[in-house]
Amino acid sequence: MVRRIAKHLVRKGMFVESLECPNAEFSGRRFLVQSDETVRAILATSAAYALVNPQKSTVDIDLATDTAPPARAAEERKHTLETVAQSARSLRNSFDTVRSGELEIGALSPVADEISARIDAAPDVFLKVTRLKTKDEGTYVHSLTVGALMMRLARLLGHGDDAVRELGVAGLLHDVGKLMIPNTVLNKSGRLDSDEKRLIRGHPELGYRLLKEQGNVSDLVLDICRYHHEMLDGSGYPLGLKADKLSPEIRIATICDVFEALTSTRPYKRPWTTREALNWMFDRGHMFDKKLVIRLGSIFA
Numbered sequence: 001m002v003r004r005i006a007k008h009l010v011r012k013g014m015f016v017e018s019l020e021c022p023n024a025e026f027s028g029r030r031f032l033v034q035s036d037e038t039v040r041a042i043l044a045t046s047a048a049y050a051l052v053n054p055q056k057s058t059v060d061i062d063l064a065t066d067t068a069p070p071a072r073a074a075e076e077r078k079h080t081l082e083t084v085a086q087s088a089r090s091l092r093n094s095f096d097t098v099r100s101g102e103l104e105i106g107a108l109s110p111v112a113d114e115i116s117a118r119i120d121a122a123p124d125v126f127l128k129v130t131r132l133k134t135k136d137e138g139t140y141v142h143s144l145t146v147g148a149l150m151m152r153l154a155r156l157l158g159h160g161d162d163a164v165r166e167l168g169v170a171g172l173l174h175d176v177g178k179l180m181i182p183n184t185v186l187n188k189s190g191r192l193d194s195d196e197k198r199l200i201r202g203h204p205e206l207g208y209r210l211l212k213e214q215g216n217v218s219d220l221v222l223d224i225c226r227y228h229h230e231m232l233d234g235s236g237y238p239l240g241l242k243a244d245k246l247s248p249e250i251r252i253a254t255i256c257d258v259f260e261a262l263t264s265t266r267p268y269k270r271p272w273t274t275r276e277a278l279n280w281m282f283d284r285g286h287m288f289d290k291k292l293v294i295r296l297g298s299i300f301a
Contacts, residue, residue, distance in 0.1 A: 003061055007050050008123055010042050013059035014052050021047035032058070043120055044155045046298060076122050080129045083118050087111050088140040091172055095140070098176055103214045105169065105221075112147060112168030119148040120155075123299050131264055131271060139178050139186065142260055147171025149256035149296070156295050157252075167249060170224040173217075174253060177207025177225070204229055205238045220249060228253040231287040251289040255281060255296055258288070274300050 002017055010016065014033050019026050019042060026045045033039060042050065054061045090111050097103045119126040126148060133141035150171040154164045178186060181203055185196045192200065208226035211217045227250045230236035232243040236254075246254075262277035272280070278297045281288045 003052050003054055004049050005052055005061070007042055007045070007047050008120065010039060010050050010052070011059060012036070012039065013057055014050075014061065015056035015058075016042075017051040017053050019045055019047040020049045020051070021045045032056070040120075040155065043152075044158055046156070046295070048298060076125055077129065080118050080122065080125050083114050084126075084129055084141065084144060087115055087144050088137050091140045091143060092137075094172075095176055095179055098210050098214065099179065101213055103211075103216070105214070105216050108169045108172050109165055111144075111172060112151065112165050115144055115148040116151040116164070116168060119152050119299075123152065127263065127274070127300070130260075133264070139175055142264065143172050143175050145260045145264075146174060146253070146256045149260065149299070150252055152299055153252055153256065153292070153296055156298065157248075166218065166220055167224075167252065170221040170249075171253065171256065173207070173211060173221055174225050174228050174257065175203065175207065176210055177203035177205065179210070180206045201229075201237050223247070224250060224253045228257050230254065232289065233286040235287065248289075248292075251292055255288050255292050259296060 007019065010033060012033050012035065016028070016031055016033060018029050023029075026041065026047070028038075028041075033042075052061060090107070094103060094108055094111075115126075127145070130141050130145040130148075147168045148171070151164045151168040154167050159167070181199050185192070185199055188196065204226050208222055211222055211225055226238070227241060227246065230239065230241045230246055230250065231254070232246065232251075234240045234242040258281060259277050262272045262280065263274060265271045274297075278293060282290055282293045
């Protein structure tokens with residue numbers, strides 16, 4: 001009997017009867033998945049589910065579905081926890097080198113690859129794990145999550161591997177300007193006063209200047225660091241840019257950053273559900289690219 005499974009659970013060795021998307025988007029039907037490239041192509045489609053034939057598959061379907069044994073689910077969570085912890089340490093080290101002007105931008109590519117693999121394997125598990133961050137690691141795990149979401153969304157949109165990795169690095173570094181803001185302000189549980197708000201709103205420009213001084217950071221990474229709080233209607237900061245000045249990459253960064261912030265526990269608010277966050281952004285099409293919000297939602301379908 002054919003099984004219907006979430007597409008992010010498709011693995012090499014599974015026999016796919018079809019994907020629930022238009023033929024024009026993915027024409028493959030009735031085939032054995034034999035490469036990571038094919039898995040990535042499936043993940044990049046708009047399909048939420050794949051129809052898999054267990055009898056023709058060369059792997060045990062139960063081990064990769066939502067009905068997997070508890071031990072397998074626990075293993076997935078443990079692997080994700082370890083990856084996030086190690087990646088957060090690596091990112092903290094990279095942030096520290098920014099202060100001294102010695103950032104090795106290439107050192108962040110492996111971090112991007114690791115978190116990309118984790119969110120591709122199990123988006124829901126990845127999001128749940130990153131919501132467990134403490135105050136001390138908040139900025140780092142937030143940046144890891146934003147980078148992972150940006151890469152996942154970029155793959156869905158058909159970006160190539162190099163472009164996806166660069167977006168991941170941009171996500172990792174987008175909040176580096178918060179290095180210059182006191183933790184007492186970043187972690188304040190009460191309402192911010194006017195001076196504190198000014199400090200917070202200055203972090204994109206501070207980060208941009210820090211990265212610009214490194215001399216080895218791409219224009220794309222610089223732009224995302226500087227403009228990830230800009231909105232389509234010009235209501236964002238620091239420059240109040242409008243839609244015609246905001247590239248698709250900046251729009252990707254914006255919705256991933258806002259989504260992660262809304263769904264995380266912060267000192268001043270409860271975490272929103274995935275659906276609440278997506279609906280809130282979709283209802284504000286004057287601020288966020290609605291098409292990208294829809295594609296972001298498909299990650300968790």
